[in-house]
Amino acid sequence: MTIPKQPFGRTGHMSTRTIFGAAALGRVKQDEADQVLDLLLKYGVNHIDTAASYGESELRIGPWMPAHRAKFFLATKTGERTYDAAKAEFERSLQRLQVDSVDLIQLHYLVGEEEWDVAMGPGGVLEYLQEARDxxxxxYIGVTGHDVVVTRMHLKSLERFDFDSVLLPFNYLMMQNETYAAGFHEILELAQERGFAVQTIKSICRRPYPGERTHATWYEPLTTQTSVDKMVHWVLAQEGVFLNTAGDIGVLPLVLAAASRFEARPSDEDMQAAVSEWDMVPLFT
Known part of the structure; x- marks a missing residue:
């Protein structure tokens, strides 16, 4: 039932192709979080991705670290854009995670032009993260983002700095957008040339919520094993990428089960039928 591993870019770490998206721990109690740890260990997941802004996620991971730090590649994120604010936030993250260091720190959701200029300029967050690395x-240092524009902004970021990883949306519907698909493939080609890791999110997005939220995710997720299998297998069929799990502990077992059974990409006909059957709508347009 373990999930296959592959090199996380040039870091040398063999990460499970399915990375635990720890936004799922943002609003849970510690006993619930500890049950998630048991599930991760069951499937052999060895990479955790959290963020300073994910509610109490870092606090829930912290108690795991004294006994389990060596088992996990540990990543967090800062949403701050200036040196001083990023330094304070990252130091807080280390305290909350109960660690002296992390493996990866990421510039969180860097897609706005003006904040990009601040983050990458003198006195910006990038300046501090390089110092923290020293x-x-x-x-390692990475960058993340959402929206259709993220491919263009990631390429711009990669021109400015040799990031070790990027994170961005990747699912069947998103890749039907020709502009987005072209940008995504350009990032994949660059990743092969330069050796940075490509993490993907929103694999099991069904659509924006049509009404009241039913899950911890900020989109409505697919919730049947059959539907999750199709979407997870479609993502994992793309060589070289990682799939970060959805931000809800209720759907996490479905995603891990699907990943452990991956063999081949579903056909386009199967995917189109799934989109119709489950009334799927793109999250970003």
């Missing part, structure tokens, strides 16, 4: 508080 101080061995972190080994």
């Amino acid at each position: 101080q061995r508080l972190v080994k």
